Every structure is written in C-alpha cells, then in structure tokens.
Amino acid sequence: MSPLRRFLRRPEAAAGAIILGVLFAMALFASLLFPGDPQAIAGPALLPPFQDWSLPLGTDRLGRDVLAELFHGARTSLAVGLGAAAAALFIGAVVGTLAGFAGDLVDEVLMRITDAFQTVPSFLLALAFVSVVGPSLGVVVAAIALGAWTGPARVARAEVLSIRERDYVAGARVIGMHPLAIAFREVLPNALPPVLALSSVIVAAAILTEAALSFLGLGDPNRVTWGGMIAEGRTVLRTAPFLSIIPGIALVLTVLGIYLAGEGVVETTAVRRSLS
Amino acid sequence: MSDISRRTLLSGSALLLASTAMPTLGWAQTPKKGGRLVLAADSEPRNLNPAIVASNGVFFISSKIVETLAEASFDGKDGLEPRLALSWEGAADGLSVTFKLRDGVKWHDGKPFTSADVAFSALQIWKPLQNLGRTVFKDLSAVDTPDDLTAVFKFAKPTPFQLIRNALPALSSVVPKHIYEVGKIEENPANNAPIGTGPFKFGEYKAGQYYKLTRNADYWGKDEPYLDEIIYQVLPDRTSAAAALEAEEIQLAAFSAVPLADLDRISKVPGLKVISKGYEGLTYQLVVEINHRRKELADVKVRQAIAHAIDKDFVVKTVFLGYAATATGPVPKNDPQFYTADVPTYAFDVAKGNALLDEAGYAKADDGKRFALKLLPAPYFNETKQFGDYLRQALAAIGIDAEIVNNDSPAHIKAVYTDHAFDLAVGPPVFRGDPAISTTILVQSGVPDGVPFSNQGGYKNAALDALIAKASETLDTTARTDLYKQFQKEVAADLPLINVAEWSFISVARETVGNIANNPRWAVSNWADTYLAG
DSSP states (O other), rough: HHHHHHHHHHHHHHHHHHHHHHHHHHHHHHHSOOOOOOTSSSSSSSSTSSSBBBBOOOTTTTTBBBBHHHHHHHHHHHHHHHHHHHHHHHHHHHHHHHHHHOOHHHHHHHHHHHHHHHHSSSHHHHHHHHHOOOOOOOHHHHHHHHHHHHHHHHHHHHHHHHHHTTTTHHHHHHTOOOOOHHIIIIIIHHHHHHHHHHHHHHHHHHHHHHHHHHHHHOSOOOOOOHHHHHHHHTTTTTTTTHHHHHHHHHHHHHHHHHHHHHHHHHHHHHHHHOOO | TTTOOOOHHHHHHHHHHHHGGGGGSSSOOOOOOEEEEEEEEEOOOOOOOTTTSSSSHHHHHHTTOOOOOOEEEESGGGEEESSSSSEEEEEETTEEEEEOOOOBOTTSSSSOOOOOHHHHHIIIHHHHHHHTTHTTTTOOOOOOOTTTEEEEEEEEOOOOOHHHHHHHHOBBBBOOOOHHSSOOOOOOGGGGSSOOSSEEEEEEEEETTTHHHHHHHHOOSSOOOOSEEEEEEEEEEEHHHHHHHTSSSSSEETTSSSOOOHHHTTTTTTTEEEEOOOOOTTTEEEEEEETSTTTTTSSSSHHHHHHHOHHHHHHIISSTTTTTEEEESSSHHHHHHHHSSSOOOOOOOOOHHHHHHHHOOOOOTTTTTOOOEEEEOSOHHHHHHHHHHHHHHHHHHHEEEEEEEOOOOHHHHIIIIIIOSHHHHHHHEEOOSSHHHHTGTTSSSSSOOTOSSSSOOOOOOHHHHHHHHHHHHHHHHHHHHHHHHHHHHHHHHHHHHEEEEEOOOOOOETTTSSTTTOSSSSSGGGOOOEEEEE
C-alpha cells in the first residue's frame, strides 16, 4: 500500500487533508474569485449572512464583503503560518545542528541562548517585537519565528548528538571532509524528520499567534486577517455576532486541519518505519 | 417597544421632562437624597487637576470635586449659569473683566474660598500651565482682589469678553491657593487627590478598579448634592459597559461607553434609557489632518480632490450609525454663536476628484494609482479607526494608494504632532464654544512642534494668520463673530484640513438616575443635582 493511501485511510488524516486542501484553494483562488481590494466597500453595512446571495456571508460594519475578507484572510493566515514555520525550522535546525555537532563551548553558548528564548513566553516576545518594529507582514512572521525556533533547535540537537557517533560520520571525517560540510550535508538531512514532525504544531501555533496579534491591533492593518476580523466584530458582538463567529470558525477549522494532517503524516511515516 | 410597561413609560417621560425643564421642576418629581451612583470609566487619568489638564477625561471625574467660575447652560444668559462666580462683566476697552464671587463657599478642608484663590489659579496655573489657558489667558497680566469676593482680571492687550465668557466652563477650574502655593504645582499631591469646592470630595483611587467620590456635606448648594457617593468603575473594554448596565452592576455609561452599534438593542432593554442630550457643549470633529510638507498635498487641487472623494453622508450613516452630523467647516453646525453655512462645499463626486488630480498633474499609472500616502488614524475612538479604513477605500477610488499605520495613543501623538511622520491623519479635535479656544490653532502657523491638536502639518497662510490675529483682538462681539465666519469660509476654501463630521456622545443610564443631561456639558459638570430614584 502506498504511503498516500495509507495516509488517506485514516479518517482524521483525510479530514485534515480535505480542510487543508480547501484552505489552500481559498488562498490560491482568492484574487480570482474576489478580484480587487477585499477591503473595498461592497454593500450596505452589517448585512446578515444568507440574505443577499451576491454577499453570501453578509457585510461588516463598513459594508465590506465578509466572504471576500475570509478568502483573502486565508491567504494571510497561510502565508504567516508557513513563513513563520519555515523560518523557525530553518533557524532551529541550523542552531541545533551546530550545537550538537560542535559540542563543548559552542554547544553551551547556543543552548543557553536557546534557554533564554524559551524562558520568555513566545507570545509576549512577538508582542514586544511587533510593537517596537511596527506591524507589517514580514515583521509579524519574524516575530512569531523568534519565539518558535527553540523547539526545533532542541530536537535537532538531540538527533545530531546520536547521529554524529554513527560510522558514516566517522567515515566522512576520515576522508577529510570539512566539519561544516559533514554537519550540514551528512548529519542534518538525517536529523530532519523528527524536526519536521514539529512543523504542523508550529504552523498551527503561528496562525493562532498571528490572529491574536491582529486581534490586539498589532497585525498589518492594510491586509485582511482573521484575527483582525474577529477584533472588529467584537465591538458589535451583541448585534452582529456572525462577524466574529465566521472568522473564528475558519480559524478553528484551519488549526484543526493542520494538526490532523500533521499527525496523520507523522503516524503514517512511523508505521512505514516500523514496517521496514 | 410594545413590551415597555406603563410604569417604565411613565417614569421615562417624567425623566425626559426633568431633563428638559429642570429649573422649573419641583412639581414633577422631588429628587431623592442618598444612594450610590456607579458608572463606567474607560480611562484612568493620572493627573486629576482640571486647572492644569483641561480635557474631558479629567473633567469627567474631577468636575465633581473642583468647580469652575461658571458652567454652560441651555437657557442661561450667553449660555452660562453661575458656579463660583455670581456675575461677570467685561470692560468696554477689553482690558479687564470683573467677577463677583459666591459668598460662604468652603474648600473641602474647611478653609474659606476667596478671590485670592481665583487670582492664584488664573495667574499661576491657567495662564502658564493649562493646555487651553495658555492661549486664552496669554495676555492676562494681573488679577486684582479689592475684597474677598471680587476678582478683576487685567489684560495687557485688549481681550474679547466674548472669548473669556465662552472659555469659563472649560478653562476656569479654581484650585485652593493654600494647598498649591507650597512646592511645585505640577508635583503637588493634590493633583492626584484633588481638593476643591465641589459637591463631592475625592475619596480614593484604586488603579485598574475604581475612583470613589463622597458627598460634601458643606456644599454651598441648598440641599445639594443628593447622592452620597459616586463610584467610577474602571471598565476599559467598551463591550463590557453594556453588559454591566444590563446586569445592574453600573447605573450609567456616559461618553458612548456603550458602542453605537449596541444602542438600538439596548434601548429596548426594560429599565435602561438612551440619552443623546447633555453633550452639546462637547462637540468632537472628525478631521482629516494634512501634512503640507508633502508636495502633492501642498497643492490645493489635491486637497479638494480628497474632499470630493469622501462621502460624508456615508460616514455619518455607517461609521456613526446616524449619531453625528456632516461638517461643512471648522465650526460645528450646532454652535449657536459662530456657525455659518455660507462656505464652499465639496459634494461627494469621485469623477470630479479624479479630474482635479489629473489637472494637478498626477496622472494615473498603469495600475490605476497616482501616488502613495501614509494614513495615520487616531486610535482614541473606534470611529476614528473605522473612518481610517473608510478613507483608505475612498482614496483608492481616486487613485491614491493609502497605507494605514496604526499606533497606540502616545506613539500616534508623537508621530503626528512631534515627528510629523504622516501624510494624512485622522484626528478628533474638540470644539469648545469659541474658535479661539482650540480651533484656530489647528490651522494657524508658528505653533511649536509637539503641541497636540494643533497645526503640525506645516500649513502656512499669511492671510489666514492675519485674520486669526485680527479676530483675537476684536472686542465687538458682532464684528468678532463676522471675522470667524470669514475664517470658516477661508478654511473651507483652502482646506488646510478637511472637516468630515461632527459628533457628540450618548449616555445610557438606568431609568432610576434622575436629572441627567440638564446642561450642555452634563457629563463633565458637577452633578450636584443628580439623584437616584426608588
């Protein structure tokens, strides 16, 4: 049985994959389905959902199309989630590999820095970073990555510690490969799988952190974000609860989908490993 | 509305009567003594001295403790009614104003209130230290005190009596000389625990929780105040005020603490009333501030194009849900003395806006954009932020690409008024009954950097400056009023800033709260006659 079919046979993994697929489709086709600025005023303000089929999910306080905002918001959420996770995994893998492979003083220094970052709650770190540098998409991604790279770094280091004692590493040393080349060409690729297993958690956390930042008014104000939509809806929570509920549901489903799909991948590969 | 009971309807109409016909009341409902009024406070000013910080956030709490010489009134002469002063008279040459003071008034610490306190407050605080007094009282040279109950203000240059009169409700908070004459005024502990002559004494302040004011048994008003205590419950979250009202945790939410979008729903809750009166003297103006250092914005055609791009009716209807009025110029429509409608106006006309920009030489590029701007909406109100979002869309329609930059309050004030790091900003200046108090400063040149709510856009217009200077020394009320009408015309023509809308606030209260909104600055007046029925 191919890994893909094994993956899809797990119902929760399949559900996760479907949600993710929908999310990617939303992000990809956002500008095709809803060309122009999603923040443009499209109709009367505070139109409830399912009243006017040209604006199926209604409009917000200024009369902007909630559905268009939801699609374009998916884009921001995915961009931030994937961007932050990629950055965090990259930094974490590099730091972890260097620390684990070099050992001694380098290891000590890098791991104490990691400790320092780990002791600061990552959300506070992101909050402080964004409020100092100013909110824009790149800054938000950097701010989230800043608090998320420590996990991958620790996992990578632990893997590298066991891998560097293997025979093929000793072999590489004997033939005179540069230590850095050994670290990044021989050791890192083999240490990656468990590190990558963290990615679903990091993506999900990054999307939530971005939403929380936007909710607090620290998102990029020139972009639609789900957190920002929830924050704006909050002022009219009693009269137009759908403005907060709709992006809230989207957020929950996204995080759930990423988590389920991620779990599915990890478990499928684990089965494959134990089979082999 | 069908579920409103007969009783609530009756008591509601009695209160409505009370709010409109207060002075001749008596027969309708006798105010009841006693009780504790709990209300929502959304900010926690640190300095509570209204003589130094003349702002509504401070007045909201301290106007009950520290009184002014006169208060605004719906039907008093010149829109005023006496407080600490019983009468005021300006000399024909504009060089002096004589105040006769109230007899038998005591400070909260028992010392008598005299003209020396007025002289001290005016010369040592209003003129050198107060944010608004600096302009209005700039030519005040001395205050003579021939006896304990007479204070004669002497001016070095003729100063219009109309201006002084209009300034009394907001600018004339009198603080005790014997407390403030020792040490530095700015560091006096009474700034955080004020001592005044008002109907309530300062009780205590717990940061993040509440301010407590207690009844002043020695108050000069007969039988007043009616309330035993006022508690300002700190509820910084605007959505929680409505819930607290419904749960009967608080009895009053002033200054639109209940979001506008919730008013329709809450007006149907039995036992609560929505009141839009009592803020006539506190009109906020929604203004697009313009940085004239940007070469595009220095061109009047571009400013006119922006004015044409803004649909003021949409803003009033959607952003303010109808609780506002469209603006024509720098004086709000509800001002009884100065407003004129005879000014150039800018109808909502996107095509004309585009044509003006083409004429100005800023053609659309291939992507439909002419140039990009930084837009800084002030963070103080939901409405200013929402208008920022709207303005970005309105500008996109005429090919101007605006990037919104959000800041918190201190960062916004620094960016706009000190660093000038903006192209357009959305600001909410306050009109205070006379253009010379806080309106002309918005367009006048030569204001030093860092003065908030002043012209920091680098706008220079010698003719307008001359007009402002002339009006500030014109003594005749009619001539002075005409000059300010001229001022409105010129501002509307040259658009140093764009006035979009004017709004005030809404109070929501339990129906048991009596004598609400009985003067044009009710929320920031002394509340000596406020009471709780049943």
